[in-house]
Amino acid sequence: xxxxxxxxVVGLGTWNTFDGDxxxxxxxxxxxxxxxxxxxxxxxxxxxxxxxLGAALDGLREGRVVATKIWAxxxxxxxxxxxxxxxxxxxxxxxxxxHNLVLWREHVAWLEAExxxxxxxxxxxxxxxxxxxxxxxxxxxxxxxxxxxxxxxxWERECERLLLPLAQELGVAVIAMRPLGGSxxxxxxxxxxRAQRDELDVESWPEALLRWVLSDERIDAVIPATSxxxxxxxxxxxxxxxxxxxxxxALVARLADARAGR
Ligand SMILES: NC(=O)c1ccc[n+]([C@@H]2O[C@H](COP(=O)([O-])OP(=O)(O)OC[C@H]3O[C@@H](n4cnc5c(N)ncnc54)[C@H](OP(=O)(O)O)[C@@H]3O)[C@@H](O)[C@H]2O)c1
Numbered sequence: 001x002x003x004x005x006x007x008x009v010v011g012l013g014t015w016n017t018f019d020g021d022x023x024x025x026x027x028x029x030x031x032x033x034x035x036x037x038x039x040x041x042x043x044x045x046x047x048x049x050x051x052x053l054g055a056a057l058d059g060l061r062e063g064r065v066v067a068t069k070i071w072a073x074x075x076x077x078x079x080x081x082x083x084x085x086x087x088x089x090x091x092x093x094x095x096x097x098x099h100n101l102v103l104w105r106e107h108v109a110w111l112e113a114e115x116x117x118x119x120x121x122x123x124x125x126x127x128x129x130x131x132x133x134x135x136x137x138x139x140x141x142x143x144x145x146x147x148x149x150x151x152x153x154x155w156e157r158e159c160e161r162l163l164l165p166l167a168q169e170l171g172v173a174v175i176a177m178r179p180l181g182g183s184x185x186x187x188x189x190x191x192x193x194r195a196q197r198d199e200l201d202v203e204s205w206p207e208a209l210l211r212w213v214l215s216d217e218r219i220d221a222v223i224p225a226t227s228x229x230x231x232x233x234x235x236x237x238x239x240x241x242x243x244x245x246x247x248x249x250a251l252v253a254r255l256a257d258a259r260a261g262r
Contacts, residue, residue, distance in 0.1 A: 006065070006147075006173045006220040010210060010239035011039030012232060013177065013225030018056075020048030024227060025056035031229035033060060035236030041149070041175065041223040043069040043099055044081045054088025061090045067147075067175065067223075069126065070107055071099035078107050086119065095147050097124035101135055108144050122146045128177065130158035137166055145172065152176035152213055152222075154256030155187060164218040179213045179222040180206055190259050200248050201241075205255075206231075210238035212252040217243075 012032045018025040029040065040057075042050045050068060057064065066089045072078035085093050096111055098104040104125055114120045124147030125139045139145055140163075148167055150159045156178065167174045181187030190205040202208045206224075213222045224235045244252070 006039065006175070008214050008217075008219060008239070008243075009039060009221045010037060010214070010236050011041055011065075011067070011175070011221045011223040012037050012235075013223040014040065014042040014049040014053055015046050015225050016183070017225045017227040018046075018049045018052040020052055022052040022055040025049070025052035026058075027229050028226060028232050029053070029056040029060065032232040032236055033064070035233040036240065037232070037236050038063065039065040039067060039221055039223070041067040041177075043071055044084075045069070045071045045099060050085065050088055057089070065094040065121075066092075067095035067097065067124070067149075068093055069097045069099035070111070071102055072107070073103060075103075075106060075110065078103070079110065082114065092119055092121070094121040095124055096120045096122075097126045097147065097149055098139075100127050101125055101132060101139065104139055108142075112144065122173075124148060124173075124175070126150070126175075126177070130156070133158060133161075133163055137162055140166055140170055140172055143170070147173045147175060149175040149177055151178040151182070152216075152219065153179055153181050153187075153209060154212060154253045155181055155184075155260055160216075164216070168218045173220040174218055175221045175223060176213045176219050177223060180209050180224050187256070187259060190255055192255075196251065196255070199251060200244070204234070206235065207238045207241075208252050208255075210235060211241060211244055212249055214239065215244040215249055 070078045123145050125145050126149035
């Protein structure tokens, strides 16, 4: 049986960053890998990101964890997405997730067969909306998935109620999407004072956000996305620093609340 735990690690997301640009993808991926990242998350839904990532992994695939998704309204489309992934990712996908729970009951059977055949390492499910968390819980309770991906950051903490405790109980690994607050640019614009930087022992607010997520021991991986190699390096560094104390975590949550005007 494959090891279920992934981390805690900083990985790399690919939503809205590479699109179809293989050269940019290569620069970001190389920077992230040089800084110690091993896990990359993508999806057929990410506008050409999978193909760009596949090209970017040329010569760099060994020892890396590719987490991708099946996002298909028919079994036929799901199977053809998987066939393309096998070409892009060298015949194997380490973590195959059912994206947004689309047709999950139908897809899981053939995905399990692929796992048995060794072409998939682990199966997961994802959703980006808390209104779907009850159904995510139903999927996890079937025992057929060993990974779940949900949003987690100081502004989106709904997974703390049901899914994080459940994942822990079931031994399911958790990947935190949107660790930097997702597409809301404003959430990343918090100017820390010198005293706050010292108290948190951080260099920047994005670093504080990543360490805030990783400080929850139920989180296995955060997958910040960036189109900039320097940021990929900066983000990777957050995974090597100590986790926050309760007091440091509470300070980050207060600063995030203030940013949101709460
Ligand atoms: N399954 C799902 O439904 C689902 C949904 C959403 C996301 N996801 C996954 O989770 C990943 C992460 O979520 P996300 O991309 O929505 O949001 P995110 O990682 O929280 O934020 C990404 C944004 O942060 C910026 N950024 C990255 N590093 C930075 C830094 N060090 N300093 C300042 N800004 C920085 C990026 O801009 P620059 O490019 O300019 O750096 C980008 O706009 C996705 O890429 C995807 O793989 C999955």
